[in-house]
Amino acid sequence: MTQPPPPALEARGVNKWFGANHANRDVSLAVPKGTIHGVIGENGAGKSTIMSIVYGYLPADSGEILVDGRPVSVKSPRDALAVGIGMVHQHFMLVDPFTVIENVLLGAEGGVTLAAGRDRARKELIHLAREYGLEVDLDRPVGELPVGAQQRVEILKALYRGADILILDEPTGVLTPQETDHLFRILRALREQGKTIIIITHKLREIMELTDNVTVMHRGEVVANVRTAGTSREQLAELMVGRKVLLRVEKTPANPGPVVLSVEGLRVCDRSGVERVKGVGFTVRAGEIVGIAGVSGNGQSELLEALAGMRPIAAGTVRLRGEDLAGRPGLFNARALRRLHVGHVPEDRQRVGLVTSFEAQECAILGYHDEAVYNGRVLMDRAAILSRCESEMEAYDVRPRDPTLRAANFSGGNQQKIVLAREMERNPDLLLVGQPTRGVDIGAIEFIHKRLVALRDQGKAILLVSVELDEILSLSDRILVMFDGHLVGEVTPEQADERRLGLMMAGAA
Amino acid sequence: MDDILILALLLIDATIRVATPLVLAAFAGLYCERAGVVDIGLEGKMLAGAFFAAAVAYSTGSPWLGLLAAIAASVTLALVHGFACITHHGNQVVSGMAINILVAGLAPTLAYAWFKQGGQTPLLPGEARLPQIRLPGVEALSPIPVIGPIYRELIDDTNVLIWLTLLVVIVTHWVLTRSRFGLRLRAVGESPAAVDTAGLSVTKLRYQAVILTGVLTGMAGAYLSTAHGAGFVRDMTAGKGYLALAALIFGKWRPWPTLFACLLFAFTDAVQVRLQGVPLPIVGVIPVQFIQMLPYVLTVLLLAGFVGKAIAPKASGIPYVKER
Numbered sequence: 001m002t003q004p005p006p007p008a009l010e011a012r013g014v015n016k017w018f019g020a021n022h023a024n025r026d027v028s029l030a031v032p033k034g035t036i037h038g039v040i041g042e043n044g045a046g047k048s049t050i051m052s053i054v055y056g057y058l059p060a061d062s063g064e065i066l067v068d069g070r071p072v073s074v075k076s077p078r079d080a081l082a083v084g085i086g087m088v089h090q091h092f093m094l095v096d097p098f099t100v101i102e103n104v105l106l107g108a109e110g111g112v113t114l115a116a117g118r119d120r121a122r123k124e125l126i127h128l129a130r131e132y133g134l135e136v137d138l139d140r141p142v143g144e145l146p147v148g149a150q151q152r153v154e155i156l157k158a159l160y161r162g163a164d165i166l167i168l169d170e171p172t173g174v175l176t177p178q179e180t181d182h183l184f185r186i187l188r189a190l191r192e193q194g195k196t197i198i199i200i201t202h203k204l205r206e207i208m209e210l211t212d213n214v215t216v217m218h219r220g221e222v223v224a225n226v227r228t229a230g231t232s233r234e235q236l237a238e239l240m241v242g243r244k245v246l247l248r249v250e251k252t253p254a255n256p257g258p259v260v261l262s263v264e265g266l267r268v269c270d271r272s273g274v275e276r277v278k279g280v281g282f283t284v285r286a287g288e289i290v291g292i293a294g295v296s297g298n299g300q301s302e303l304l305e306a307l308a309g310m311r312p313i314a315a316g317t318v319r320l321r322g323e324d325l326a327g328r329p330g331l332f333n334a335r336a337l338r339r340l341h342v343g344h345v346p347e348d349r350q351r352v353g354l355v356t357s358f359e360a361q362e363c364a365i366l367g368y369h370d371e372a373v374y375n376g377r378v379l380m381d382r383a384a385i386l387s388r389c390e391s392e393m394e395a396y397d398v399r400p401r402d403p404t405l406r407a408a409n410f411s412g413g414n415q416q417k418i419v420l421a422r423e424m425e426r427n428p429d430l431l432l433v434g435q436p437t438r439g440v441d442i443g444a445i446e447f448i449h450k451r452l453v454a455l456r457d458q459g460k461a462i463l464l465v466s467v468e469l470d471e472i473l474s475l476s477d478r479i480l481v482m483f484d485g486h487l488v489g490e491v492t493p494e495q496a497d498e499r500r501l502g503l504m505m506a507g508a509a
Numbered sequence: 510m511d512d513i514l515i516l517a518l519l520l521i522d523a524t525i526r527v528a529t530p531l532v533l534a535a536f537a538g539l540y541c542e543r544a545g546v547v548d549i550g551l552e553g554k555m556l557a558g559a560f561f562a563a564a565v566a567y568s569t570g571s572p573w574l575g576l577l578a579a580i581a582a583s584v585t586l587a588l589v590h591g592f593a594c595i596t597h598h599g600n601q602v603v604s605g606m607a608i609n610i611l612v613a614g615l616a617p618t619l620a621y622a623w624f625k626q627g628g629q630t631p632l633l634p635g636e637a638r639l640p641q642i643r644l645p646g647v648e649a650l651s652p653i654p655v656i657g658p659i660y661r662e663l664i665d666d667t668n669v670l671i672w673l674t675l676l677v678v679i680v681t682h683w684v685l686t687r688s689r690f691g692l693r694l695r696a697v698g699e700s701p702a703a704v705d706t707a708g709l710s711v712t713k714l715r716y717q718a719v720i721l722t723g724v725l726t727g728m729a730g731a732y733l734s735t736a737h738g739a740g741f742v743r744d745m746t747a748g749k750g751y752l753a754l755a756a757l758i759f760g761k762w763r764p765w766p767t768l769f770a771c772l773l774f775a776f777t778d779a780v781q782v783r784l785q786g787v788p789l790p791i792v793g794v795i796p797v798q799f800i801q802m803l804p805y806v807l808t809v810l811l812l813a814g815f816v817g818k819a820i821a822p823k824a825s826g827i828p829y830v831k832e833r
Contacts, residue, residue, distance in 0.1 A: 057706065057831070078708030093703040095696045096823070106696050107707030109689040157707075 006069025008033040008196040009054065009085070009165050014063030016049055023049045025220040027063070031165070031213075036187060036197040038207040038228070041217035041240055042441035043411045047200050048090075050217075051167050055087045056080040067165070078107075086158025090169040092150050096143030100136050100153050101125070104160050121160065128159055132189045133182070148179030155186065166190065167198045172206060173439070176295070184210055202240075202441055204233045218242050241443040249449045252457075254477035257286035259322075260430050260461035261307075266316035268299070268306040276302040278485035279316065284430065289452065289462040291476030293469060295505050299485040300465045301347055304434050307463070308344040309334040310352075320430065338367055343423035347434030347465070349412075353419040356408035360398070361389035363407045364422050392421035397447065413444035420448060424455055431455060434465045449475060469498055483507040514655065518662040520779050525663075526737060528775030529674050530555065530729040530746075534753035535760070535767050536681055537725035541587075543685070543762055544718030545698035545824040550590055550605030551726055552750025553612035554583040558730020560616040563630040563741035564623060566637040572735050576639065580727035586612070587723030588716075595715045598828035609750070617743045630734070630741040639736040641666045668736045670728060677725065682764040694718060698822035701829040711829045726750075748805075755808045762822060770811075777804045 007030040016024040024046045031037040041047045052058040054065055056074040064071050067083045074080045080087070094103050101121055110117035122138060129135050134152045142150055151171060158166055168187075172180045187197050187210065201207060207214055208228060216224040216239040224239050238244050261284040268277035276299040284290045294300050305311040307318065309332055318326045320340060325332040331340070338344075346352035354363045365374055365385055374384050389403040396417040398410070407415060416436065423431065436452065437445045452475060456462055466472050472479055473493050481489045481504040489504050534551045541548045558579035566575030586608050593599040617628030624630055644665045651657045685691040693714055697704045701711045729749075734741045752774055760767030781803045788794045 055706075076708060077706050081708050087706070089706065091702075093700065093706040095700045095703050097699060098696065102692060103703075106692060106703065107709050109692060112689050113687055114689060114692060115687070 005033060006066070007031055008068060009198070010066040010069075011050060011054065012064050012066065014050060014053060014065075015061045016046075016053060016058065017061055022220050024053070024060070027217075027220075027222055029215045029222060029225060031196055031198055033068075033196055034191060034194045035212040036191055036199065036210055038211035038214040039198060039200045039217065040202055040204070040207055040214060040236060042202065042443055043413055043439075044219075044441075045217040045240070046220040047217050048169055049220075051087070051169060051198070051200055054080070055085060055167060057087075081161045081163070084162060084164040085167065086161060086163025086165070087167040088151065088154040088158065088169065088171060090171075090173065092154055094142045094150060094153060097141050099141055100138045100145075100156075103142055103153055104157050108161050124160060125156060128156060131193070132159075132186050134159075134186060146179075147174045148176070148182060151175070151179075151183065152186070163195075165196045165198065167200070169200045170202075171199060172201065172203060180206075204236055204442075207236065208233060216240055237442055249446075249453060249474045251453045251475075254288040254456065255459075256288045256477070257459055259283045260286050260320065261463065262317075262319040262322075263307070264317045264319075266303070266306065266318065267314040268302045268311060269314050270302055275314070276485055277306065280482075280485075280487045281316075282480055282487060282490075284461045284463050286429070286461050287456060287459045288477040289456050289464055289475050291464045291466065291472040291479045292482055293472045293479055293501055293505060294467070294482035296467045298482050298505075300467075300482050301434070303482070304347065304432055304463075304465045308342070308346070308432050309337045310346075334367070341427070341429040343426060343428030343431040345419055345423050345431070345433045345436060347438070349415055349419050354407045354415060356406070358407055359404050360393070360407055360410065360418055361385050361403035363418055364389040364392055364403070366422065368422070368426065392418070392425055395425065396421040396451075411441075413440040416440050416448065417444065420451065424451060427458075428460065430461045430463070432463050432465075435467065436464070437466075437468065437471060469501060473498070473501075481505055511658070514658055515662065518658060520776075520783065522663055523779035523782065524772060524776045525671060526668075527778045528771050529668075529671050530732045530737070530749055531753050531756060531771040531775060532674050532678065532768060533725050533729035533732065534750055535756045535771050536677055536764070537722040537729065538754055538757045539681065539762060539764065539767060540694070540725070541715075541718045541722040542757065542825055543698045543822055544694050544715050545701060545822055545827065545829070546591070546594055546715055546719055547601040547826040548587075548590065548605050548719070548722060549602055549751070549754060550586065550608035551722075551753055552746055552748065553605075553609035554586045554723060554726035555730040555733070555750050556609075556616055556744070556746045557586055557612045558583040558727040559734040559745055560612075560620060560630070560730070560741045562727075562731035563633060563734035564620070566735050567624075567630050567633055567740070570634075570637050572637055572639045572731075575637070575735050576728065576731045579731040580724050583727030583730060584720055584723030587719045587726070591716050591719040594828060595712055595719070598830055601826050601828075613744065616741070620741060620743075628743045633735060633739045637735070638739055639669055639731065641668050642672060668732070670732045670736050673728070674732075677728075678764060678768050685764060690717075695822075698824055701824050705829070705831070715829075729753075752804070752808060755812055758821075759811050761820070774804050774808065777807050 009031045012028050014024050014027040027050050039047045049058065053060045056076045056079050065074055066072065072083045095106065101118055104121055104125060105114065105117055110120060125138060134156055136145065136149045136152050142153055171183060175183060191197060199211065211228045214226050214228050214236065215222055216236060218240060264281040265279050266277055267275060267279055270276045280303065292300050302311060306313050313326055316326060317324050330336065350356055355366065365388065374381050386403055393401050393403065398414050398417045407418065436448050440448065452462060464475060473496060476493055479491050479493060479496055480487050481501060483505060484507060488507065534555055538548055538551050561582040562575040562579035565578035566572045590604050590608060593604040594601045620628050620630055647661055647665050650660045685695065693704065693709060697711055697714045704714065705711050733745055738745065756770035756774055757767050759770040781800050784800050785797050786794060
């Protein structure tokens, strides 16, 4: 009787603490050779930590790593590369001004001078490109390449160093659907050639589409190792979050009231003076969610920012409850709009929505800090601010529940909850929301979606901008599609399907 | 005709002599800044080099031992800077400034303790200074027009450190663009995380860079006190470290443009010396203080307006801390 071949990569009983935080708790997993293996879990579940340990980027506190059945000591990325483990990080580890070849050579130059190694690398890279569909322009600086190509450079780097096991950390977060398809083709081609692929993600659809086996992590522990074919999205979501999750938002039909926001012929320019919103008109009524769909960069961001008073409008009218605000700078700015009960959840929470070096309680009153309740005669009323933040954290289940923790130290989902709580708990008549669940894990997405629907049911008007089609489809009562600065169509979610919307978003329908 | 040629040659000769310490210091800065370590302590390291070169050369009679002492002192200070900034992630500007202040006080104090001459070293005798290189054939070539004077005034009788500096420029260009070390050095200044994940040590590379910085500032200091001058005097660097930093920025952290910037600064300095007390058309004699301002005014103007966008190495000034 022949022994089954040992797994290409195995972790046994790995533990890792960050201070008091037990980030990896007896993590064990085995990845058979020549398979694509998914590792899923919410943010902070410890999936990136275990992979950083495997790659030698972080030391484990206990446990062992085996490659092809033999224990290995991986103390640095150099050791990992030596035993054939390569990693593609979520944030690319590339030197922007360097050409593709120089990036591939870095650390594997093959001699004191560059000339010889450069020629060999060129030959090898052309070979790899042909074999796996990893085409990139070798002599362009990587900073000039699109994101998808930069990712291919990272894969080339690993393969050039002879990696047999390739770890990809959240590889699709920054890719367009087409680039994602391209990546998946590459990964399947690599599997054909006997390479072993590990992909860390929180996107269930990708797991189902691509992987052979899945390891599910929750709060630092492995909660399941399953064959992809024998599971479902719903089951994985439940394992990830530790409870049943609704992947589809439950809501009743909208009951629209009077018009709250009415926009006509709105034109907005970006900082370099290029017109990005080219004359759009629409209305948002009380008690409905209007979703604006579109591929990122078609003017939605500028539209949202203009309506929030963050960006001057070049032409057009903006009426709030019938009152024209355009051309009245005293009323049409971010600060005045807040007083007119317009809430704004910006697309970029870290840059615009929060001051990441501020404490959570300070972030909880940003933009409302001049309200009388938070101010004494001279100094701010710390107790009032603290209690406000505590009650918001309670209501939105922000973890850890520590108002004095700096905003930067919360996970993406919890940062977003801080912003949402700030804007929604003040009962705005109109809420402008941009990318409410970008980079937010699945449990928090469910929560945020429920909250938005609840606000709608209270009779508030909501304008939602999102590049996630799923989100637009499940939340919106009406969907507007934006392409190249124009609104190119309006549909209801019942009429819309992803294909039809996709065509409209591409300007083809 | 010949007079004009001689005048031009003398001006170029002066430019080169003034430019040499600037070039050495600017290239010192180039190594560490391309590796991501900002160093405004060039001034202090140069001054330390100048003092130790003169002191040791005077005590031993050997300019070569002086040069070694200058390099040792300067490298020591560079390692202090490295320890603060690389090992302990300290603020690079603060550390550099601390070194400048430390040396500005320490060098004259030590000089006073050793030589009791009011913070200076004694005047160096000729054999304790770094030698000029005499080339053969000056007599034979002299009568030839143009080439003769160029050879006689410019190339012959040039200090050994000037030749070394020329070598430094060429080697630096080659190292940066063609060598493995250069590739890694540039990478660590742009994206230390990429270097780390490629299995290389960010710390080691940055230490190598600051040591090179120390070697070159040591040479620059030795040039000031044992080649260009004949002894150490208080504050003899007179802002050259900062000027070198300005030249480095003006040269956008690249070898040849940086060399050009140093030569430009040195040229205005040479012109400045020539213009002192000379009546100019229309304006007459300009007070000497205004003439002496020329190189510095030029620096400010160039940095303020004419550089265009100077893009520093991206990770310059940022300590590398591993992310979780």
